[in-house]
Amino acid sequence: MPSVTEAQSIPFRFGELAVLMGLVTEKQLEEACRKQNSLRMTGSKSRLGEVLIQQNVLTVEQVKKVLSEQRKRRTAEADEALPMEYFGEYKLLAKLGEGGMGTVYKAKETLAERLVALKVLRKTLAGNQKFTQRFDREAKLAGSLNHANVVSCFSAGVHRGIQYISMEYIEGETLKQRMNRKGGKLPEEESLKYALQIAQGLSHAHSKGVVHRDIKPDNVLLGKNGAVKISDFGTAKSFLDEESMTNTGVIVGTPNYISPEQVRGEKNIDHRADLYALGATLYQMLTGRLPFSASSALQIMRAHLEDELENPADINPLISGEAVQIVTKLMAKTPDARYKSADDLAEDIQRVLEKKAPLHATLSQNESSIRAPQRRPRARKRESGCMGILLLATVVLKAGHLLLVRAL
Numbered sequence: 001m002p003s004v005t006e007a008q009s010i011p012f013r014f015g016e017l018a019v020l021m022g023l024v025t026e027k028q029l030e031e032a033c034r035k036q037n038s039l040r041m042t043g044s045k046s047r048l049g050e051v052l053i054q055q056n057v058l059t060v061e062q063v064k065k066v067l068s069e070q071r072k073r074r075t076a077e078a079d080e081a082l083p084m085e086y087f088g089e090y091k092l093l094a095k096l097g098e099g100g101m102g103t104v105y106k107a108k109e110t111l112a113e114r115l116v117a118l119k120v121l122r123k124t125l126a127g128n129q130k131f132t133q134r135f136d137r138e139a140k141l142a143g144s145l146n147h148a149n150v151v152s153c154f155s156a157g158v159h160r161g162i163q164y165i166s167m168e169y170i171e172g173e174t175l176k177q178r179m180n181r182k183g184g185k186l187p188e189e190e191s192l193k194y195a196l197q198i199a200q201g202l203s204h205a206h207s208k209g210v211v212h213r214d215i216k217p218d219n220v221l222l223g224k225n226g227a228v229k230i231s232d233f234g235t236a237k238s239f240l241d242e243e244s245m246t247n248t249g250v251i252v253g254t255p256n257y258i259s260p261e262q263v264r265g266e267k268n269i270d271h272r273a274d275l276y277a278l279g280a281t282l283y284q285m286l287t288g289r290l291p292f293s294a295s296s297a298l299q300i301m302r303a304h305l306e307d308e309l310e311n312p313a314d315i316n317p318l319i320s321g322e323a324v325q326i327v328t329k330l331m332a333k334t335p336d337a338r339y340k341s342a343d344d345l346a347e348d349i350q351r352v353l354e355k356k357a358p359l360h361a362t363l364s365q366n367e368s369s370i371r372a373p374q375r376r377p378r379a380r381k382r383e384s385g386c387m388g389i390l391l392l393a394t395v396v397l398k399a400g401h402l403l404l405v406r407a408l
């Protein structure tokens with residue numbers, strides 16, 4: 001199993017900082033992360049600092065020193081995130097979101113008077129080549145796409161040493177926010193319509209050689225005007241990018257939606273990883289539940305690799321057999337068993353929306369990762385529903401963030 005060596009990309013995580021301060025080597029950190037993960041599997045909540053003390057790598061005093069530096073940097077970062085009024089030619093109007101790499105603002109181009117979403121790399125990451133390259137790649141890949149179901153990238157640049165990307169501003173909410181607002185799940189027709197548009201956006205990206213690698217409800221924007229747009233190409237890669245192709249062993253994705261081949265840290269991740277993640281997203285839209293629930297990100301990833309999924313129709317009996325068939329085809333563990341392309345998927349969704357049978361969704365029983373439907377007594381169902389909510393809350397807390405994981 002892989003070990004989490006770096007959760008993207010909250011800067012100045014304890015381990016990162018300890019290395020930066022010269023108190024711990026990368027190797028010692030990796031070792032300690034491995035230890036911490038195996039402890040977590042047994043239910044222990046050991047902090048990295050504690051593990052490093054146990055392993056005689058750090059003294060208590062040194063841990064305190066790192067923690068104090070961490071506090072100092074966090075405060076500085078909070079100050080940095082205070083709304084400033086102007087960033088180059090952009091007038092900042094509101095903060096839209098904050099992620100690992102930076103902050104996204106609603107802004108106005110002062111000359112063109114056009115509203116944009118401005119993604120600005122964290123000041124504290126500006127000197128870090130790994131992040132600046134990733135930001136560059138996001139701009140390049142997003143900029144190479146032009147489709148109604150993909151957020152358009154207007155321009156990218158550097159202002160006072162800080163990189164930024166300006167994109168079309170989508171007034172609305174993320175798919176995740178929509179699901180939360182509607183109490184978890186969405187009606188089948190609505191879910192399929194979103195999935196159809198995501199599939200169309202993916203089809204375009206894939207035709208340009210771009211794999212998104214982090215399809216999930218947080219990265220799908222729903223415009224007030226009904227637009228459905230894929231956003232956040234921060235972890236995307238190009239088929240043509242030699243460097244990312246040779247980056248063996250590095251897993252990129254979000255545990256709740258990650259494909260088995262990404263968990264394995266496979267080298268040649270292709271468009272079918274996006275189809276799996278879209279399957280997990282559709283599963284969640286239809287059932288209101290994440291595909292797998294567990295108390296740690298590693299356990300969730302292991303489940304994507306090995307475990308059978310509960311049949312969506314057992315969770316929500318209103319789901320049609322055809323919708324289940326589509327999810328099943330998308331979430332097959334082996335890429336070869338999934339849809340060949342986002343186009344085939346789009347065709348099937350379109351057909352199911354027209355009450356026709358899907359054409360490309362056949363799958364042999366041994367290729368399916370979804371359990372055959374089971375009828376269960378009502379009382380038990382209600383009870384397990386509560387458990388589901390509890391587990392879900394745990395998983396959202398522990399695994400809702402993007403992880404960069406290095407396979408052992």
Ligand SMILES: Nc1ncnc2c1ncn2[C@@H]1O[C@H](COP(=O)(O)OP(=O)(O)O)[C@@H](O)[C@H]1O
Pocket residue numbers: 096097098099100101102104117119151167168169170171174218219221231232233234
């Ligand atoms: N083009 C956009 N229009 C409106 N809001 C956006 C846009 N892009 C991003 N956002 C908001 O900012 C948040 C973070 O953006 P995202 O690109 O996903 O960055 P991160 O790398 O931090 O996940 C999104 O969840 C969304 O709320």
Ligand SMILES: [Mg+2]
Pocket residue numbers: 099218219232
């Ligand atoms: Mg995102």
